[in-house]
Amino acid sequence: MNSTIVALSTARGRSAIAVVRMSGDNALEIAKKFFSPFPKQPNLLKVGTLRTKHFDEHAMCVYFCAPHSYTGENTVEFHCHGGTAVSNAVVETCLEHGAVMAQNGEFSKRAFINGKQNLTNAEGIIEMIDAETASAAKAGANLLENKLGKRIVELQDVLLDAISASEAALDYPEEDLELPTAESVAQSLQNVVAQLDGIIATSALGKVAKYGIDVAIVGAPNVGKSSLLNALLGQDRAIVSGIEGTTRDTLTESVFYRDIKFNFVDTAGLRQTADEIEAEGIRRAKCAADKADVVLYVTDDPTDQSTYQTDKPVIKIFNKSDLFGKAECGKNQLSISAKGGEVEELKQMLYDMFDAGDIETSDLLITNQRHLGCLKQARQQLQQVLQATVTLDVVSSMIRSAWETLGEITGTSAEEDIINRIYSKFCLGK
Ligand SMILES: Nc1nc2c(ncn2[C@@H]2O[C@H](COP(=O)(O)OP(=O)(O)OP(=O)(O)O)[C@@H](O)[C@H]2O)c(=O)[nH]1
Ligand SMILES: [Mg+2]
Incomplete structure (x- = not known):
């Protein structure tokens, strides 16, 4: 018999209602000890009295029978009044009657163990919880819907065909089996590589959807970098002055534009200086430009030719x-007045530069580093097979390695520590 776990599943703090969830073999028996009248049927929310040590709580209760629950186990949910004291008392009551406190992500981990979700589903849930924009939430929802998982299984199937073909040729060399030729196996592996390339390529847009675009603002002192930051943010964030060398530290602020997060970094003006602190600021400015996805190079001279x-x-x-009047602008150049707040065109230019509009129409975006790592590794393994001149048994074991790497994405061949790492990222109660 497994343990019955309990946790608050809604956010901690002041709220109208809170949901406490309990899952495990004994969930129903435990709940019956202090909630009455206990619902007669599963899946129906019933009003009743929940007797805690301190007070009686007028609450609602619903239960789900294994395997028809989120975790795949018997599950009971209490919908009680919100706030810390009430939900604490409800959790405490469950513990007193035999439940144990859940670990972070333990409900979801049990769902995985019971075959209710795969690893990408779980990661999709985490991404949805963490999402700051609708596009990031959509990428998470797609994972949850198993869009990546399905593509992976399709690719794995092709690899499995290739493995069985080479193994059959090994095991029954004399038999007149209708086996695919080496060329046709190579062809199907090429095809998988091409598909992997396509999926890997979506990670650039996936990064934009999930983390946004990092933009460094650099240029000589006094050209209006801080003014530009303030205009982009629509708030008076950075100190602006006519004195050269006003900004020393880098200053990062984010703003959302058309559902994309832009992370702007204002920096110290670039020039030769004997001032130790300013020199450090300039070093940091260059660092920020190195780390950014795009650099805004600001000048206040309309004839300036520097890059x-x-x-x-x-x-x-x-x-x-x-x-100073409008400058003549070529590609990726804009003539503006930061002081006059003329930044809409710049925001749109940034948005277009990263094809952010495609996020809305894309079905599958790689937003997760672990997935990207596995995809790249599997691609490399298949590339090695295609370039190798080795015997059939070696080919088959090499394709198998690629198959296993892909399986790590959905969890069919994931190591215990990877699974633990994923579920530990969940909040308590999920
Ligand atoms: N007329 C006009 N003045 C501007 C504009 N943008 C900035 N300024 C002025 O230029 C001066 C310098 O502006 P900042 O934004 O502090 O310039 P900065 O590049 O951040 O300067 P440092 O931090 O010293 O490197 C201030 O007096 C601003 O008011 C603009 O579009 N038009
Ligand atoms: Mg400045």
Whole structure:
């Protein structure tokens, strides 16, 4: 018999209602000891009295019978009044009658063990809980719906065919079996590699959906970098002054534009300096540009021809157009007045530069580093098979390794520690 776990499943703190969930073989027996009248049927929420040590709580109770519950076990939920004291008392009552406190993610881990979800489903739930934008939540929902899992299983099936073909040729060399040729096996492996490439390529957009776009604002002192940050944020965040070298530390602030998170970093003006603190600021400015996805290189001279040297995409901003007139702009250049708040066009340019509009229409986005790692590794393993001149038995074991790597994504071949790591990221009660 397994233990019966309990936890508060809704957020801690002041709220209208709170849900306490209990799951395990004894969940129903435990609940009957202090909730009455206990619902006569599963899946129906019933009003009743929940007797705690301190007070009687007017609450609602619903139970689900194994395997028809989230965890696949017998589960009872109490919908009680919100707030810390009530939910604590309800959890305490469950513990007093034989339940044990759940670990982070233990409900979901049990769901995985009972075959109710695979690892990507679980990761989808985490991504949905953590999502800050609708696009990030959608990427999580797609994982939860098993869109990636289904693609992986399809690819694994192709690999399994290739494995069985090479193994049959090994085991029954004399038999006149209708076996696929080496060319056709290679062809199907090529096809899997191409499909993996397609999935891997979505990770760039996946990163945009999940983390947003990191934008560093750099340029000489006094050109209006901090003014630009403030205009982009729509708030007076950074100190602006006519004195050169006002900004020293990097300053990061995020703003949402069309459901994409932009993380802007204002930096110290770039120049030669003997001032130790300013020099450190300039070092940090360059660092921020190195880490960013795109650099805004600001100047206040409409005839300025200089460029910022980096392998990142750069948008050149000719600022103070109200003062110096509009500059002639080429590709990835804009002439604006930060002081006048002219930043809409810049936001749209950033948005378009990263194809953020495609997020809405894309069905599958890789947003998870673990998945990306497995996909890349499987791709590499298959590439090795295609380049190798080895015997059939070696080929078959190499394809098997790629098959297992793909299985790590959904959890069919995941190691215990990977599983534990994933579920420990859940909040308590999930
Ligand atoms: N007329 C006009 N003045 C601007 C504009 N943008 C910034 N300024 C002025 O330029 C001066 C410098 O602005 P900041 O935003 O502090 O410049 P910065 O690049 O952050 O300067 P440092 O932090 O010293 O590197 C301030 O007096 C701003 O008011 C603009 O679009 N038009
Ligand atoms: Mg500044």
